[in-house]
Amino acid sequence: MITAAQMRAARALLGIDQKTLADLADLSVPTIQRMEASKGNVRGVVESLTKVVEALDQAGIELIAEGNPSPTGGRGVRLKFPSPESLHNPPDTPEEPCGE
Numbered sequence: 001m002i003t004a005a006q007m008r009a010a011r012a013l014l015g016i017d018q019k020t021l022a023d024l025a026d027l028s029v030p031t032i033q034r035m036e037a038s039k040g041n042v043r044g045v046v047e048s049l050t051k052v053v054e055a056l057d058q059a060g061i062e063l064i065a066e067g068n069p070s071p072t073g074g075r076g077v078r079l080k081f082p083s084p085e086s087l088h089n090p091p092d093t094p095e096e097p098c099g100e
Contacts, residue, residue, distance in 0.1 A: 001049055002063055004038045009077040010061045025055035 011021055018032045025032070027048055035042045035052065042049060053063065064076035 002042050004036045006077050007036050010056050025051040
């Protein structure tokens with residue numbers, strides 16, 4: 001379903017700590033800590049796992065399952081929408097004349 005690495009990566013993308021994720025998922029901080037300490041797939045009560053996945057989804061995180069379209073076919077995490085910073089500060093790209 002979700003790996004501990006995906007949970008940590010999702011929090012990093014959102015810029016939130018374990019307490020904030022616990023609040024969003026209506027779980028305790030120790031529950032989040034135990035989940036993130038899992039090796040490989042997160043182990044825990046299905047209801048708690050579902051709450052975390054739903055909270056991350058609502059926060060704008062897309063979890064990429066193994067085998068789904070990605071450059072290497074591995075698991076991953078990405079933002080569903082461009083971050084507000086990228087909308088206001090597009091990357092510097094040199095302007096090139098069109099048709100020349």
